[in-house]
Amino acid sequence: MPEHFINLNCANCGAKLEVYDDMDRFACGFCGTELLVHRRGGTVALKQVTEAIKQVQIGTDRTAAELALVRLGKEAKKLKSEESEVKSSQTVETWVLGCVLVMFGAIAIGVLNSAGVAGLLAPGVPVCVAAHVLYKRRTKRVATLGEVRRRLEEVKQEIARNRTVVSAVNG
Numbered sequence: 001m002p003e004h005f006i007n008l009n010c011a012n013c014g015a016k017l018e019v020y021d022d023m024d025r026f027a028c029g030f031c032g033t034e035l036l037v038h039r040r041g042g043t044v045a046l047k048q049v050t051e052a053i054k055q056v057q058i059g060t061d062r063t064a065a066e067l068a069l070v071r072l073g074k075e076a077k078k079l080k081s082e083e084s085e086v087k088s089s090q091t092v093e094t095w096v097l098g099c100v101l102v103m104f105g106a107i108a109i110g111v112l113n114s115a116g117v118a119g120l121l122a123p124g125v126p127v128c129v130a131a132h133v134l135y136k137r138r139t140k141r142v143a144t145l146g147e148v149r150r151r152l153e154e155v156k157q158e159i160a161r162n163r164t165v166v167s168a169v170n171g
Helices: 049-115 118-170
Strands: 005-009 016-020 025-027 034-040 043-048
Touching: 049 118
Parallel strands: none
Antiparallel strands: 005 016, 025 034, 034 043
């Protein structure tokens, strides 16, 4: 029984190819390009596999971008909440630090009036230690706030990039 084939040209290099009935996929013997054989009714056509892979890649990129948008949205919400918490605790710590410094000033004035400079050291040391601890905590919070804001900006940029991918695929 003779084998049936048709002559077609490679979609990449144009070389003449013999496409047999049992072929669905093969590589061009001249340039090595992988080709898919598409049969519909009485027509046969060749299509480079790269086109099919490209379509799969576009779908994969879109899915990845959509999943990333969900994850990044949650992360942005968490960072905004964290930013609010840091700001709120900064306000409280600033207020407490101010109160401690006012108390230190009041104690210092009272002690100076009654006991002189030497009497200032006794009540002043604990107040100074408390003020120092609060100041260090506030400094750490300021650094944390900067880090939270930096990461939030990065997340917003990632969201914008992923929205671009999704809209390009949909567009």
